[in-house]
Amino acid sequence: MLSSKIQRPIVRLVFYSLLCFIFVAPVLRLCVMSFHGADGYSLANFITLFHDQRTWEAIKNTLIISIASTVMAAIVGSFLAFVSAYTNIRHKKLLELLILMPFIIPSYIVTLSWSGLLLKQGHINRLVASLGLAPLDLYSLTGIWVVLGFINIPVVYLSVVHMLRKVPAEMEWASRACGFTIWQTIWRIDLREVWPAIVSGSLLAFLAAIDNFAVPAFLGISSGIPVLSTYIYEKTISFGPDAFPMAAALSVLLSCIAIGGTLLESCFVHTRSAMESIKEDFQPRIILSNGRRKILEWILIAVLGILDFVPLFDMILNAFLKNYGLAVTYSNLSLRNFSFVFTNTGVLTAVRNSLILALITCLVCIVIGTVLAFRQVRCHSLAASVAEKCAALTYALPGIALALAMIFQWTEPLPGVRPQLYGTIYILLIAYITRYLILQIKSSKTALSAINPELEDAVRASGGSMLAVWRYVLMPLLLRPVLSGSFLIFGLSLTELTLSSILASAGTKTIGLTIFSFQQAGDYSLSAAMSTVVVLLLLGGYMLAWVTSLKKKEKKVYEFASGTHKTEIRQHASA
16 A cells, blocks of 8 residues: 555646546647648648638627627616615616626527518518618627627626625715715716726626627628628638637637637726625615606616617517518417427437436535635645635636647547547537636535535534535535526527537537527527427526525525626626
8 A cells, every 4th residue: 555645746747647637638739630730730820810811800890799789788788786785776686687688688589589570571570661660680790799788788798887885875865975976976986896897797798798609690690791700600611621720710710809808807806806805885876756767777677677678578589480581470380390399309318418417417516616615715735725716717718729639639539549529429428628617616615615614614613524514414414505607607508609610510419509500500489499499498597596586585695696797697698
């Protein structure tokens, strides 16, 4: 038997080697492949790309879409956060539900619902035309950034509303006592204090827009509007001799932007860390008159309700039509599309694949993520801290870039070793775990930090083992918060599109990829029917959680939302 002095270095070496192999090696291989050419390693791929007009068009479109959608999300999200945090309007829980709706539903389903509502010959465009205005074209640059801006409003809202409630009311009282009006106080005090949160939320929205594949894929591919994420996808599926190296070079460019933005966002997170210990204040600070309050709350609820539910209702209605584009009459209604969804072998296989991937990913992340979080929080383990940084690296990569990195890594993970994982469900599983593990680590760390260590010390003082500590203290107390974090991972894995668009094959299609395939083939009715089933399941689960939360104190609800938004928001938006 080896002594503990020898065992520990060996265990550390094996652990760090696994971290490098799983998380770091794919990124390095992506970088190496970007320099690979027919004549060896050089800058030829980058030179070729930068001499290609389509590359510059993709870069320009990506920047325009990302910046415009971020500005929209920042303005609307900050306004809604201010109204929710500071005014005395009622129905705030309902208002928050409506704000978070684009976050709950996968972005490709939101896009699908809006594209069906804004048909060139649809009811809305007919009304617009009757008013003498130009028709609304969702399959355009403007349409893409408007949809992305709408989807990313919750990103900014969750970042800002949390910080607004932490601004000390005493500072406002002092300002008012000095003779400043309420609006001068808001400008001089509140906006100044919450500015880092606005910038941080805006950067998250910008990164989510850059990372997003679904919206530009649904709206841009058919209309010939390339962005970097869809351009990488086009290069990858072209299967030419230089397809993968060119896609790798594009992925490196996109990843540099994403990682740079992530590092910049973390700087703003640190600037507001001093306020994290301040207790949230839920008392309204601006008391509106009864008439103004009612007008404001009903305008917000009506507008958000229309934007959230009218497109979804239109999509659901089209799912019941015999053929897409028919008039909504009783004779044209049918369950044929839903019958196809529930009986077609390919669709059922996709549902089975998504469920298997979601369940296994969830279970693996719970076990590994919770153990790493425990080692980091309770044992201050350097190895666990390094593991978190490695998991954060693959999370910071755009999904389309990570998918490509998975191909390079697992086609031949070691020299001469070719496990033939590409095109199987196993490479999807590895990619999902690599992508989402950081979410569980963050969630479990938050849950462990809320448990008093003295409870564990009491078990040990009574002669209990570490197994007893986990059985009688940690597992009962961690069960609910850990499962809450895992539900997020389950939902993201179940409806994922970006990774599967590159890594899946004919036999390993997922729910998201199947809907995307129907849409690209022009079969809107089938994609609408399948999306309807997904929406009903997601909304049913969320409504159940929302109704349950009504029994809890408002403080607890918002503590959970603010503690998880940083890790939730970006992945979901990029689905």
